[in-house]
Amino acid sequence: MAGFTETAFVKKLTDLNNSSQSIQTLSFWLIHHRKHYTTVVKLWIRELLKAKESKKLTFMYLANDVIQNSRKKGPEYGQEFGLHLKKAFEHMSEAEEKTINSLERLLTIWSERGIYNESQITDFRSALRTYIDRDVMQRCVTDRVAGKDGPPPKKIKTNEPKISSKKKEKTENDVTVEVVQVDGMVETHVHLSPHTPARDPPEPEELIKAIQDLENNIASADEGVRQRIAQLPPSVTEVSSISNIQDKEQAEKLSEQVNEAVTLLNEYNSRLGTEMEHRKKVSSMIRDFLQVQQELLAQAEQNLEEYQDKLIKVYNVRNELKSHIQNLPDLTQLPNVTDGLAPLPSAEHLFMP
Known part of the structure; x- marks a missing residue:
């Protein structure tokens, strides 16, 4: 450049x-x-x-x-x-x-x-x-x-x-095409670069990094924590187990188990909440990115169609030009003027009986 x-x-x-x-x-x-x-x-x-x-x-x-x-x-x-x-x-x-x-x-x-x-x-x-x-x-x-x-x-x-006086139309890909008048001439403005939405569309590198971060920090796929939660004893998960407590030692032991379970669940719920917010963010980024790509695709297809029409017109002109050249007289059949032409007849010869 x-x-x-x-x-x-x-x-x-x-x-x-x-x-x-x-x-x-x-x-x-x-x-x-x-x-x-x-x-x-x-x-x-x-x-x-x-x-x-x-x-x-x-x-x-x-x-x-x-x-x-x-x-x-x-x-x-x-x-x-x-x-x-x-x-x-x-x-x-x-x-x-x-x-x-x-x-x-x-x-x-x-x-x-x-x-x-x-x-x-x-x-x-x-x-x-x-x-x-x-x-x-x-x-x-x-x-x-x-x-x-x-x-x-x-x-x-x-x-x-x-x-x-702009006229808006929606294409199949939900792309807005604006027709304006400039100096009395109707013109359709098409931009290869898409219009920036309220939120800037992410760059491909940003989107890839966001997806990779999500894959590396998926709490819902943490089998170890999920297994620990599933293996919590009934005495921790069922209120009726309190009636089985016989002495203070059992009560303190159960209290310690319950506190550990609460900590485990709170941490896991916090991770799940973070994952949910991250998923929403990635989903929004993907939506914006796809919207831009759809606009680019629609505009590229429209440009391709316009240039294909122009190419057909150029081909037609070329064929017409070839046909015209073929119909021109063959200059090689004309007399060779470089060697001189035969002398013109005299007046006597023109009027001789």
Whole structure:
């Protein structure tokens, strides 16, 4: 993978387009070079402020992909972006309605998944509404000064998240596919890296270690302790045996046995409780891991289908090209002009009877 330089990153931002493949490829490159996160975010906000209106939303999608998919390997990205996102949302508050809707939806996702805390989300939303609120207030003041009521002002946005024009569909694997409009064009955003759920999915190494720890500390499979419990004498397990006590010595001996049994059972119950909690944790990790793998599988299958369609089109073009070449005249059958052509007939010969 190419090394990181400011020039290379700016060039990649210039070449960035709103396709999922372009966004995800650059996101992967940035996460790989996460040690340069401060420079990355500084250049990102600088280029966003001077980018064309049609690319600003793409810059935000890139930031979202980096923030969500770097939470395990580079959480510093989320923190650094958080310092500049308010400025970015305020800058984009003058965008078109469909762009505002997309940004509102993005904030809702961050809130639901705990990407940023509610205080930060509120600040971002307030920055996004800055231009609209200011425009409405200015029109109200102007109308009052002019002494006319004028038309009712547009409804000021509230704190309720505004759902964008994105269309959600559920696949067979329960994968959410979002269809958005970017610059008037309908686009399906597919990410090779899955969206991060409320709990970060475990890395394969973490899951393997958790399963191995569970296997090495299974209290329910401890045959030795279970056998000791099963072999406890009836005098310890049955209350009726107390009536058989004849003297103080027997009572003290039974009390000692009961205390030992209580200690044994308490320790074993504690181990079983720990095992149960560990099993719940591993079960949750497996569920999150499988969910991510199902998303990856569904997205890979969709990408495979798209590329297979493209391959068929390329094959068709190649066959058409071969057919066209075969129908061209055979240049080898033409006269050899390098040796000179026969002289043209004279006027006499043309008009001779």
